Every structure is written in C-alpha cells, then in structure tokens.
Amino acid sequence: MESSHIVIEADGLIKNYGSFQAVRGVNFQVYQGEVFGLLGPNGAGKTTTMEMIEGLRKPDGGRAIVAGFDTQKDLGKVKEVIGVQLQSTSLFELLTVEEIMRMYASFYPSSVPIGPLLEDMTLVDKKNGRVKHLSGGQKQRLAIGLALLNDPKVIFLDEPTTGLDPTARRTLWEIILKLKERGKTIVLSTHYMEEAHVLCDRICLMDQGKVVALDTPRNLVSSLQSDSAIEFRLQDLAEADKESVVEELRDIREVKGIDVRKDVFVLYTDKLQESLIDLVEKSAGGRWQLADLQTRTATLEDVFISMTGRSLKEE
Structure with a gap:
C-alpha cells in the first residue's frame, strides 16, 4: 500500500433529504492500492457517501476528489477511472453473460478482454447462460466483472456480499483480494464485521451519517x-x-x-x-x-x- 499517494479525498461531505441529514460532514482519505472499508449498520450513510464520491449523487456540502478529479467539476474524468458495483444492479435478464459483457464493453472507448475477466470472476462455464438463470453469488460476480471492464483505478463495491450464502461470500472475498494484489484501490461498504476484518486495510466506522472511528482493524480492536x-x-x-x-x-x-x-x-x-x-x-x-x-x-x-x-x- 503506497500510503503517500492519496487517491480519494472526502472533504466535509454533507447530504440532506428534506430536514433529514443522511451524511453529516464526512472526511477521510483513501490511499493507492488499499481496501478501504465503510462499516456501519443499515442507515449509517455508507451508500450515500459512496454515491457522492462516485458522482452519482450531488453533495449538499463538501466535495469529493477521485484520482485528482473533482466529482462535480470533472465528472467525465472521474467516470473514466472508476468502476462501480451498486447495491442492487439491474441486469438484462434475457441476455447471456457474454452478451451483457460485450454490451457494457461497448460503452467505453477501450475495455479489457472479456475472456480473462470471465475467468477472474469464475463465470467461464456460465458465459452462454442467460443472466436470469444465475445464482445470487454469480450475479454479484457478474456485477463486479461489469464494473472492471474499463480497467478502473478505483473500484466501489456497495455491500457486495449481502444476501449471499457463506460459500458465495468467501468466493467474492477471494476475488476482492486478488484485485488488491493487482494494485487496485477498492472502497467497500459492509455491515459484516468479519468481512471488514478480513478484507480491509483500514476501516471507517460510520453511524448516523458521521465517522465515529477510522483506523486499521487491529488498531480499532486494540483501542478497547x-x-x-x-x-x-x-x-x-x-x-x-x-x-x-x-x-x-x-x-x-x-x-x-x-x-x-x-x-x-x-x-x-x-x-x-x-x-x-x-x-x-x-x-x-x-x-x-x-x-x-x-x-x-x-x-x-x-x-x-x-x-x-x-x-x-x-x-
């Protein structure tokens, strides 16, 4: 992990929905090549924070910088360097796995080869199968595969293992750790503490829209x-x-x-x-x-x- 190289900066992010403040001045930095975890219960503001950093949601205060680009001023540039797996990805159910990969690849000026990506996601044997016939774990791996087509520097994974059985969850953990080995920077939200402990270099504990702690898993536990x-x-x-x-x-x-x-x-x-x-x-x-x-x-x-x-x- 190159701790000197900051890839993401969340600077005082605020998001209001009417009188409700979902995110209340969130600050953190994410370094090159680390898995950075947003950990907290449902409703803590993890997804809203990620969506503001991804440029999918406009902050009501503060700003987010990704790979040197401001998400409000340089959104086109931000989109070129990020890959996003949303909490619930809507996929075209009647397309085959390979067809949907090729379709998504066509959205980018350049994309990585589909064959090796299917191998990485352990979906080679499903490439001619329709999306609607995939299991929950296979659909999540496909969603991550689609997020990697543009060879992004930064990958956002929003609760990628929610609803999966333990075997499918561990398969996804292996994929995420392999992406880290390749030098990818990963921002991961989860409410599973074991998942955060296994995968994350540092964890940002969130509650009620605020950061309550930020450190390595080991240091957080030793703080007790x-x-x-x-x-x-x-x-x-x-x-x-x-x-x-x-x-x-x-x-x-x-x-x-x-x-x-x-x-x-x-x-x-x-x-x-x-x-x-x-x-x-x-x-x-x-x-x-x-x-x-x-x-x-x-x-x-x-x-x-x-x-x-x-x-x-x-x-």
Missing part, C-alpha cells in the same frame, strides 16, 4: 485496551438491579470495561484467566447465577458498541 471478552447472562436478575451488578462487576480482577446488551453482560479484559476465575468464584457464593457463559476475542462489533452504544446489526 482489551484482547478478550467474557459474555454471560445472569438468571432471575431484575432490571432495577442491573446498575448495582455492574458496579460489583467492576471489582473483578483485570476488567477494563463493561457493556450491557439487553440481558447480556460483556466484560473486557487483557487477562482472561484471572478475570474468569474471579467471576466464577464470586458467582459460586450464590450472589449471581451465571448462564450462557462464553469467552471470545474482542471484535469490531465491540468497538462499534463501545463508541455508539448500539450494535452493527441494528436496523
């Missing part, structure tokens, strides 16, 4: 100051008793932070064994009845919740 999490429920716990329980849990050895998610308690710790032993010893005295106890490593979901008080999975 804890490697591990202990999750459990307490049986027969009245809502009114939660606060006093949280205060008692703070006394458990090596606990750096506590979250309460409905009826689930999460303790963050760097020394899992010490915290776990202390918790179990305290519960053995009959003060609490632990249920569904599990331990795990801290995740991007934990980061998001600690920063916003909400889950990535919330609608």
Whole structure:
C-alpha cells in the first residue's frame, strides 16, 4: 500500500433529504492500492457517501476528489477511472453473460478482454447462460466483472456480499483480494464485521451519517485496551438491579470495561484467566447465577458498541 499517494479525498461531505441529514460532514482519505472499508449498520450513510464520491449523487456540502478529479467539476474524468458495483444492479435478464459483457464493453472507448475477466470472476462455464438463470453469488460476480471492464483505478463495491450464502461470500472475498494484489484501490461498504476484518486495510466506522472511528482493524480492536471478552447472562436478575451488578462487576480482577446488551453482560479484559476465575468464584457464593457463559476475542462489533452504544446489526 503506497500510503503517500492519496487517491480519494472526502472533504466535509454533507447530504440532506428534506430536514433529514443522511451524511453529516464526512472526511477521510483513501490511499493507492488499499481496501478501504465503510462499516456501519443499515442507515449509517455508507451508500450515500459512496454515491457522492462516485458522482452519482450531488453533495449538499463538501466535495469529493477521485484520482485528482473533482466529482462535480470533472465528472467525465472521474467516470473514466472508476468502476462501480451498486447495491442492487439491474441486469438484462434475457441476455447471456457474454452478451451483457460485450454490451457494457461497448460503452467505453477501450475495455479489457472479456475472456480473462470471465475467468477472474469464475463465470467461464456460465458465459452462454442467460443472466436470469444465475445464482445470487454469480450475479454479484457478474456485477463486479461489469464494473472492471474499463480497467478502473478505483473500484466501489456497495455491500457486495449481502444476501449471499457463506460459500458465495468467501468466493467474492477471494476475488476482492486478488484485485488488491493487482494494485487496485477498492472502497467497500459492509455491515459484516468479519468481512471488514478480513478484507480491509483500514476501516471507517460510520453511524448516523458521521465517522465515529477510522483506523486499521487491529488498531480499532486494540483501542478497547482489551484482547478478550467474557459474555454471560445472569438468571432471575431484575432490571432495577442491573446498575448495582455492574458496579460489583467492576471489582473483578483485570476488567477494563463493561457493556450491557439487553440481558447480556460483556466484560473486557487483557487477562482472561484471572478475570474468569474471579467471576466464577464470586458467582459460586450464590450472589449471581451465571448462564450462557462464553469467552471470545474482542471484535469490531465491540468497538462499534463501545463508541455508539448500539450494535452493527441494528436496523
């Protein structure tokens, strides 16, 4: 990743729909050759932000620069250097895969050869099949293939794996990582934390139209100051008793932070064994009845919740 070379600059982007502000002054830079992730729940403003950078939507404030071109002043130039896979791509269902590739290729002054592109998207055996007969994963790979026909410098993928089964999702991950190996710059939106962790060099966490954090996945997780999490429920716990329980849990050895998610308690710790032993010893005295106890490593979901008080999975 050539961190010195900025390819995209979002500078104070704002988008209003009537009195509702969908994007509230978003700033970030994307470097040459990185996979940059926009991660957040539905409604966080990820798609609107991407559409303003792509030139598909006009900002009400701020500006976006792509490969040195302003999306409002040089939109023609921007379109030459980007490839876009939209959240829902409408394809001509009765055309074959090869026919739709050739049709899209004709829109550009020059395009990459279709044969190798079909190989890259693992669609060679479907090239004579009609689009309407493709599976969800195959349609997504076709949509990405169409976005690559003009050999773009920057590729935008808007929630490319939503609705796909785990196998199809991982196939797409492999394609995205191969594009990165070739030096492509990729902007990817997702609400799957595992996907962001696997694919992205840096992640921009968004919530309610704003950037709440921006860093590498590793640095974001380490910002919790804890490697591990202990999750459990307490049986027969009245809502009114939660606060006093949280205060008692703070006394458990090596606990750096506590979250309460409905009826689930999460303790963050760097020394899992010490915290776990202390918790179990305290519960053995009959003060609490632990249920569904599990331990795990801290995740991007934990980061998001600690920063916003909400889950990535919330609608």
